[in-house]
Amino acid sequence: MSMLRRIWAGVVLFCMFAYDLVASSVTVAKIVLSPRRDHQPAIVVIPVDAKTDWGVALFAYLVSVTPGSTSLHVADDKSALYVHLLDAPDPDSRIAGIKALYERHILKMEGQEVSS
Secondary structure: OOHHHHHHHHHHHHHHHHHHHHHHHHHHHHHHHOOOOOOOOEEEEEEOOOOOHHHHHHHHHHHHHOOOEEEEEEOOOOOEEEEEEOOOOOHHHHHHHHHHHHHHHHHHHHOOOOOO
């Protein structure tokens, strides 16, 4: 994969993160300010496809700084990320969303081919 494609993946990742930061902040504010406590927190295991140490670290970092989610642990073999989600009524859907939003761009930055 060319260097230009890797740089473009980084730009797209930054834009997606900025959007998610705002959207997640609004969602967390709604949960916190809601008089009813009907959110469904969960601890999930997200499989990690990133191959480099920095790719895994960036993935964990982006998940942690996004409101409503916190990276708890990276598996010793770097194949999984344990994450606490403030609201996860459908954990599998949330996992897929996180991977699509962040990891696929990280994979492109690593030079991996990713199907769209």
